[in-house]
Amino acid sequence: MKTHKTRGVGLLGCGTVGAALVALLAERADVIEARTGLRLEIVRVAVRDTARDRGLGLDPSVFTDDPAAVIADPGVDLVVEVMGGVEPTRRYVLDALDAGKPVVTANKELIAAAGAELFAAAETAGVDLLFEAAVAGGIPLVRPLRESLLGEPISRVMGIVNGTTNFILTKMTEEGAPYAEVLAEAQALGYAEADPAADVEGLDAAAKCAIIASIAFGVEVTSAQVPAEGITAVRAVDIRFAARKGYVIKLLAVAERLADGAVSARVHPVLVPETHPLAAVRDSFNAVFVEGAAVGQLMFYGRGAGGGPTASAVLGDLVDAGVNQARGHHATVGTLRPAVVAPPDQLTSEYYISLGVTDRPGVLATVAGVFGDHGVSILSMEQEEPDPDDGAPRPQLLFITHAAADRDVRATLDALAELDVVERVGSVMRVLGED
Numbered sequence: 001m002k003t004h005k006t007r008g009v010g011l012l013g014c015g016t017v018g019a020a021l022v023a024l025l026a027e028r029a030d031v032i033e034a035r036t037g038l039r040l041e042i043v044r045v046a047v048r049d050t051a052r053d054r055g056l057g058l059d060p061s062v063f064t065d066d067p068a069a070v071i072a073d074p075g076v077d078l079v080v081e082v083m084g085g086v087e088p089t090r091r092y093v094l095d096a097l098d099a100g101k102p103v104v105t106a107n108k109e110l111i112a113a114a115g116a117e118l119f120a121a122a123e124t125a126g127v128d129l130l131f132e133a134a135v136a137g138g139i140p141l142v143r144p145l146r147e148s149l150l151g152e153p154i155s156r157v158m159g160i161v162n163g164t165t166n167f168i169l170t171k172m173t174e175e176g177a178p179y180a181e182v183l184a185e186a187q188a189l190g191y192a193e194a195d196p197a198a199d200v201e202g203l204d205a206a207a208k209c210a211i212i213a214s215i216a217f218g219v220e221v222t223s224a225q226v227p228a229e230g231i232t233a234v235r236a237v238d239i240r241f242a243a244r245k246g247y248v249i250k251l252l253a254v255a256e257r258l259a260d261g262a263v264s265a266r267v268h269p270v271l272v273p274e275t276h277p278l279a280a281v282r283d284s285f286n287a288v289f290v291e292g293a294a295v296g297q298l299m300f301y302g303r304g305a306g307g308g309p310t311a312s313a314v315l316g317d318l319v320d321a322g323v324n325q326a327r328g329h330h331a332t333v334g335t336l337r338p339a340v341v342a343p344p345d346q347l348t349s350e351y352y353i354s355l356g357v358t359d360r361p362g363v364l365a366t367v368a369g370v371f372g373d374h375g376v377s378i379l380s381m382e383q384e385e386p387d388p389d390d391g392a393p394r395p396q397l398l399f400i401t402h403a404a405a406d407r408d409v410r411a412t413l414d415a416l417a418e419l420d421v422v423e424r425v426g427s428v429m430r431v432l433g434e435d
Contacts, residue, residue: 138309
């Protein structure tokens, strides 16, 4: 029987994360009650197929195929959204907030696309909208950025926020396996979907990067403002060259505050020095590196995805929402200011560039001349012999540049592509400086 200490939980969606949440809550309900005085109970669950036996130990009457019925149920005090997507999910979340019901969500796509609108609705209603699980699965990151580091002048947040791509790059690095082979293995293990585009093209990481930038800098950044480059073009020759030079290739989400106050947010492969903590993050693990003027450097590390870790983050938010509701207050992200997002061509970085060239005298001098004509200075260069198995039937010239403006590098690449001695402009990646 529901008492004044009980909080009824309505669940929108019951897939991998939802089912894991139900099991974890059943296991931890007594401990949560002992520590907080509140009993959290799943009282309604919206699913597509109400006839399916999910083996969760819930009464069949709890299930409905109508999310609106969950929100409207007077027995539901708190709403958990794990159904995914932007629409109609956004409308359901707004309806729950308008009804005065706190919402916990793991939906990165939703928060990245419509976060400012949802935060404002939660503030108007005076209830929680919590989304710890939307960024790095089980890794506590949003709450430290929103609360513990609120007064910290954060300059940069960068990290590995997609476990699928990190698994693929780890296998390519440590085993020398080609991209296509490792992707197939990731799909067989359940790390990658049948259509892996959201992961390997960087779109999943871009949504998380938008959320990180918004919370870290207090500005409104959406996923549409985050340019994303994936890992599909990374080849064995790039991995080998990076290793010889003391680097590891990682797909990073990078959000930083620039000197003029603008914000940069982007996702792309990066050559990370082997001495940097992010270089040691292997397999499907995630890690986020935070840099601030007062705190220095912090790193958050752990399982970034999967039903169990994500459910753990959701349950932590759910407990907070229940306690806040009982005490009559709520958490807030504050007012997000309009963001000035710097276009990529204004940024400066060291670059790694690979070129497939014809095998004849004078090629290097011709290519180097193009770099010089566009003000891009070469730090190092190596030649790699042809490797047809790696899609490189011609000799490869591999360069690392000194720091250069993105627009100058792009102009250099355009000019190189016009040379008759350059058969292919291959990989182009940023290089993380030692600072």
